[in-house]
Amino acid sequence: MNRKKWAALTLSLLGLSIGGTVALVAAVDPFEVYHKATAFIPPISNGTQIYSNAGIAKNYAYDSVVIGSSMTENFRPSQLDRLFGGQFVKLCVNAGSSFNHKQMMDMAFATHDVRRVLYGVDVEALTYFYKTPKCEMPDYLYDDNLFNDVSYWFNKSVLLTYIPECLATLGQSDPDQLDTMYSWGDLYAYGREAVLADVSFSRDTVEQINAEAGLSQQTKLNVEHNFLPFVEQHPDTQFIFFFPPYSAAHWYQFYTQGQMEYHLQQKKALAEALLPYDNVEIYDFQARTEWICDLNQYIDAKHYGPDINDAMAEEMAAGLSRVTDAAQLEANNDVIRALAAQIVEAGDWPF
Amino acid sequence: MLFNSYVFMLAFLPLTLLGYFLLGRLPEKNQLNKVFLVLASFLFYGYNNPSYVPIIAGSILVNYALSQLMLTREKKAVRLPLMLLGLFLNLGVLFYFKYHDFFFENLNGAFGLHLTLNRLALPLGISFFTFQQLSYVIDSYKRTVPRYNILDYALFVTFFPQLIAGPIVLHSEIVPQFADAQNRHFNFDNFAPGLYAFARGLMKKVVIADTFAVAVEAGFASAQTLNTAEAWFVAIGYTLQLYFDFSGYCDMATGVGLMFNIKIPINFNSPYKSLNIREFWQRWHITLSRFLTTYIYFPLGGSRKGMARTCVNLMIVFLLSGLWHGAGWLFLLWGLMHGAASVLYRLFRKPYDRLHPALQWLINFGFIVVAWVFFRATSLTDALAIVKSMLMMNFGPLRDSITSAFALPGGFHEGYNAIYMMIWYAASLFACLGLRNTYEKTMDFHPTLCNALTTVLMIVYCTLSLSSVSVFLYFNF
Numbered sequence: 001m002n003r004k005k006w007a008a009l010t011l012s013l014l015g016l017s018i019g020g021t022v023a024l025v026a027a028v029d030p031f032e033v034y035h036k037a038t039a040f041i042p043p044i045s046n047g048t049q050i051y052s053n054a055g056i057a058k059n060y061a062y063d064s065v066v067i068g069s070s071m072t073e074n075f076r077p078s079q080l081d082r083l084f085g086g087q088f089v090k091l092c093v094n095a096g097s098s099f100n101h102k103q104m105m106d107m108a109f110a111t112h113d114v115r116r117v118l119y120g121v122d123v124e125a126l127t128y129f130y131k132t133p134k135c136e137m138p139d140y141l142y143d144d145n146l147f148n149d150v151s152y153w154f155n156k157s158v159l160l161t162y163i164p165e166c167l168a169t170l171g172q173s174d175p176d177q178l179d180t181m182y183s184w185g186d187l188y189a190y191g192r193e194a195v196l197a198d199v200s201f202s203r204d205t206v207e208q209i210n211a212e213a214g215l216s217q218q219t220k221l222n223v224e225h226n227f228l229p230f231v232e233q234h235p236d237t238q239f240i241f242f243f244p245p246y247s248a249a250h251w252y253q254f255y256t257q258g259q260m261e262y263h264l265q266q267k268k269a270l271a272e273a274l275l276p277y278d279n280v281e282i283y284d285f286q287a288r289t290e291w292i293c294d295l296n297q298y299i300d301a302k303h304y305g306p307d308i309n310d311a312m313a314e315e316m317a318a319g320l321s322r323v324t325d326a327a328q329l330e331a332n333n334d335v336i337r338a339l340a341a342q343i344v345e346a347g348d349w350p351f
Numbered sequence: 352m353l354f355n356s357y358v359f360m361l362a363f364l365p366l367t368l369l370g371y372f373l374l375g376r377l378p379e380k381n382q383l384n385k386v387f388l389v390l391a392s393f394l395f396y397g398y399n400n401p402s403y404v405p406i407i408a409g410s411i412l413v414n415y416a417l418s419q420l421m422l423t424r425e426k427k428a429v430r431l432p433l434m435l436l437g438l439f440l441n442l443g444v445l446f447y448f449k450y451h452d453f454f455f456e457n458l459n460g461a462f463g464l465h466l467t468l469n470r471l472a473l474p475l476g477i478s479f480f481t482f483q484q485l486s487y488v489i490d491s492y493k494r495t496v497p498r499y500n501i502l503d504y505a506l507f508v509t510f511f512p513q514l515i516a517g518p519i520v521l522h523s524e525i526v527p528q529f530a531d532a533q534n535r536h537f538n539f540d541n542f543a544p545g546l547y548a549f550a551r552g553l554m555k556k557v558v559i560a561d562t563f564a565v566a567v568e569a570g571f572a573s574a575q576t577l578n579t580a581e582a583w584f585v586a587i588g589y590t591l592q593l594y595f596d597f598s599g600y601c602d603m604a605t606g607v608g609l610m611f612n613i614k615i616p617i618n619f620n621s622p623y624k625s626l627n628i629r630e631f632w633q634r635w636h637i638t639l640s641r642f643l644t645t646y647i648y649f650p651l652g653g654s655r656k657g658m659a660r661t662c663v664n665l666m667i668v669f670l671l672s673g674l675w676h677g678a679g680w681l682f683l684l685w686g687l688m689h690g691a692a693s694v695l696y697r698l699f700r701k702p703y704d705r706l707h708p709a710l711q712w713l714i715n716f717g718f719i720v721v722a723w724v725f726f727r728a729t730s731l732t733d734a735l736a737i738v739k740s741m742l743m744m745n746f747g748p749l750r751d752s753i754t755s756a757f758a759l760p761g762g763f764h765e766g767y768n769a770i771y772m773m774i775w776y777a778a779s780l781f782a783c784l785g786l787r788n789t790y791e792k793t794m795d796f797h798p799t800l801c802n803a804l805t806t807v808l809m810i811v812y813c814t815l816s817l818s819s820v821s822v823f824l825y826f827n828f
Binding site for chain 2: 001
């Protein structure tokens with residue numbers, strides 16, 4: 001063949017490949033960013049959460065969202081629907097920063113009439129940089145710019161891993177997926193051995209830094225950019241914030257890093273900033289000694305199992321463990337301080 | 352802008368080709384096509400950082416003005432200060448952006464001073480476009496070059512395929528090609544081999560170099576704890592990475608140049624096939640060697656002033672080469688090593704050339720690999736640790752962070768990653784040593800169904816490799 005024919009052939013094949021790839025990805029759309037999957041089970045998993053959430057936020061039917069990190073991944077939308085009367089989806093971002101959670105809420109509010117936000121507040125995310133996501137985000141899935149979707153269309157993993165996964169479940173459906181997605185409760189071992197494996201105890205007292213911090217710079221920025229705007233701009237939406245019950249061992253870990261007082265202060269500062277709003281409810285489960293001193297509920301110092309998520313859901317729907325002023329929250333903080341002191345005095349896990 | 356990006360391959364390149372050749376259909380005297388290409392090249396340059404554009408624009412204007420002044424003045428007494436000014440300004444700007452902090456840091460360290468560093472980001476391609484223009488400025492002083500108009504001069508400097516990472520083209524190579532009326536028109540006879548070369552360069556960079564890069568990065572990050580096997584794989588890995596990356600880039604530049612009917616000079620001619628260090632520098636970064644030879648080595652006297660002076664000249668050239676590559680002691684050390692090797696070869700050439708070629712290759716390649724360790728390392732202690740490990744005969748298992756770079760997609764049979772790694776190394780070395788290089792194949796291009804299909808597959812695969820899904824699993828909070 002001559003060079004002209006060669007070039008014509010090559011360019012045609014390239015054109016076909018480009019067109020064909022775009023068509024394939026748009027049609028199959030493993031992360032459901034163009035349309036909800038109906039012909040197969042979408043490959044939703046914790047590892048690709050930040051990709052799947054874009055599709056769930058855009059194209060699923062819901063009026064209520066679960067926001068938060070791994071502290072919220074074990075919630076069951078079916079139970080939440082029953083308790084709160086809405087239609088929930090999980091937009092969790094494990095290890096997410098406040099900025100990540102803002103990104104999820106932005107997507108939800110931009111595309112749906114959101115009536116309820118159930119938001120698990122991590123003390124560490126509260127004080128993390130307000131503009132920083134936990135990792136490089138696939139922003140191209142979250143915006144309206146079709147051009148940057150090239151990163152989705154011409155994507156090795158999408159074509160070679162995720163589309164095949166979709167095609168492998170062609171014709172199948174998983175009615176429980178909304179509940180089971182992101183849940184990890186069954187995957188790990190619970191109990192003292194698992195939890196205390198990474199905790200080292202001693203009788204040393206540790207000076208707590210920033211004990212009188214009040215609202216720290218980053219907390220202030222987080223409140224200003226990642227919390228308040230939603231509360232203020234959506235007065236008809238119910239915001240249910242809760243502080244998740246880390247085990248007492250985790251608070252002891254904060255203590256040994258000198259961070260315990262700091263986190264307790266910031267937690268209180270957030271509550272003070274949000275309590276004045278009528279559309280806000282704040283729940284504090286962090287001083288629930290029947291949970292946080294029972295290591296059989298935990299897989300590590302921080303992560304409790306789905307039974308506690310279920311229990312918290314029931315309580316929040318009934319208005320139990322609600323905090324309506326800062327003094328109540330401070331009383332809970334005192335319980336935590338006392339537990340930490342007990343551990344320090346014992347030099348070991350005393351419960 | 353990068354060649355290996357969506358915006359370049361799907362938008363910039365097709366649109367620029369379209370614009371250039373459409374405008375080329377206007378009457379021959381019409382230069383709009385060149386204006387378009389210069390503007391497109393500025394867009395290419397400034398795409399990722401627009402603040403660099405004034406620097407290159409200013410550089411072009413000043414150098415052009417100085418050159419034209421010198422070309423229109425008979426008296427050397429007028430030209431000489433202009434040339435010196437040109438040298439001062441060009442090297443001054445280069446010094447300011449590239450070497451200022453290195454120089455001042457060392458002054459601070461040596462004399463306990465507290466001079467402030469400017470911590471400026473290096474404008475893209477500044478080493479390349481500075482040297483490229485210096486050659487014209489110096490030749491203008493000597494009045495051995497024609498006068499060009501500003502458009503031709505600007506196009507020579509900014510023509511985007513060679514703008515960011517070379518090759519360092521000579522004006523005499525580029526300007527006449529743009530002046531040739533035939534080249535105004537799209538030509539399949541050039542486009543086909545151009546696309547062919549581009550695909551192969553893309554593959555070399557995106558698939559081969561970037562794969563070795565992962566293992567090399569892991570290796571150099573653990574420089575202090577590598578065992579002998581790991582040290583060798585990391586050193587050779589970098590040797591391969593650097594070659595495939597840089598030569599791949601030049602292949603893409605050549606390919607894109609050809610699409611515009613412009614032949615860009617060869618920059619890599621299978622350098623690892625070299626049997627001695629002199630041959631290596633005739634095959635590696637050829638246009639840089641050409642520049643240094645023409646403007647440093649020959650003016651110093653080259654090899655025409657006796658052995659001792661030749662050796663001194665060689666050392667100077669290689670030290671400057673090291674410095675050109677980067678503002679750091681390790682780059683200088685690398686330059687020094689190559690200078691020393693060149694001097695040794697010069698002194699012991701006769702007995703060396705009598706050795707069996709296999710032995711010559713082994714000595715030469717071994718030296719090059721070791722020297723690259725100093726080029727790549729982030730500290731002298733790391734470099735020495737790696738080289739020491741290479742010699743210590745402390746063999747051991749290859750760590751995961753190195754072998755996992757060569758895992759099969761989908762993580763099939765991960766236990767065999769080390770074996771896949773061997774295959775990667777063997778195949779890459781075979782390609783470097785046993786196959787014709789891309790430039791040779793492009794110049795000898797024969798259109799076949801087979802290479803059409805491989806070209807398509809390469810471009811498609813590399814385009815897909817530009818984006819992937821990263822699996823994140825953290826439990827921190």
